[in-house]
Amino acid sequence: METLPLVLLHAFPLDGRMWDGVRAVLDPITPDLRGRGREPDLGTFADxxxxxxxxxxxxxxxxxxxSMGGYVAMALLRRAPDRxxxxxxxxxxxxxxxDAARAGRLAMADRVLAQGVGWLPDGLAPGLVGPSPAAGVVERVAELVLAQPAAEVAWAQRAMAARPDSRDVLAAVDVPALVLVGSEDALTPPAVARxxxxxxxxxxxELPGVGHLTPVEAPEAFAAAVLDWRTRVGR
Structure with a gap:
């Protein structure tokens, strides 16, 4: 059976290059999500x-x-579940x-607009990767973060702060689904993923020993898990 195309949506504050480590195995479509000055709303990315x-x-x-790409996938389900x-x-x-998380996002958006993105790698890295990342992972994440325009980082934070609860949307979904998480993910820990x-x-x-950016930190394990699931469910 021929599998359907796979669209992978990136985390904050990165871009489609975060999926480079899984391309050879999964051959995904990886758009860069950009607000481009529009009203901050993750539905805009979905559109x-x-x-x-x-x-x-x-x-x-x-x-x-x-991460944020998951939120965009949920927004897409609100727009066009049949796709x-x-x-x-x-x-x-x-x-x-x-309220606390929302306030933190808005404060980060304001700071990025005032100071730029130079401080973000040091501020975010401890939460984005596991405690013992492989060589080069922290540097790659920092490279991607520093490449993002400050206005887009602020836009994404404001859009995420405004996102609705999606439990009802997901409960109505009737398609095969796979949830992955790093065992050391401090931002969305395994209990949240379960x-x-x-x-x-x-x-x-659950991918052992890795943090929040599983496709960056453990691309081989991530790609293998997705490929195995797709083969078994015929998608």
Missing amino acids: DVLRDLDRRGLERVVVGGC VAGLVLADTRCTADD DLADVLRAEYV
Whole structure:
């Protein structure tokens, strides 16, 4: 059986290059998500993804996302659930931010606009990777973070702060789903991922020894888990 195209949506504050380590195995479509001055709303990213699928002539795809990319996948489900034939959600959650998390995002957005992105790698790296990352992982994450425009980083934070709870949307999904998480993910820990898998009635995979950016920190294990799942579910 020929598998459907796979769209992978990147985490914050990175871009589509975060998926470079899984390209050879998964051959994904990896758009760069950009607000471009529009009203901060993750639905805007979802609309952009749908327009890209239309340009490519793709009616149904498997949609995956890591962290913020997972939120965008959920926004896409709100827009066009019929376009989604399967879900791969990594290191993400289905709940909205609480007041403290929302305030933290808005404060970061303001600081980035005032000071630029130079401080972000040191501020974010401890939460993005596990305690013992492989050689080069921290440097690669920093390289990707520093390449992001400050206005886009602020836009994404404001859009994530405004996102709704998606539990009801995911509970209504009736397609094969896979939830992955790093065992050392401090931002969306395994307990959060297991709850997400329960809501989706999804398969659950925990990748040992890695943190929040599983496709960057453990690309071989991530790609193998996704490929195995796709083979078994025929997507």
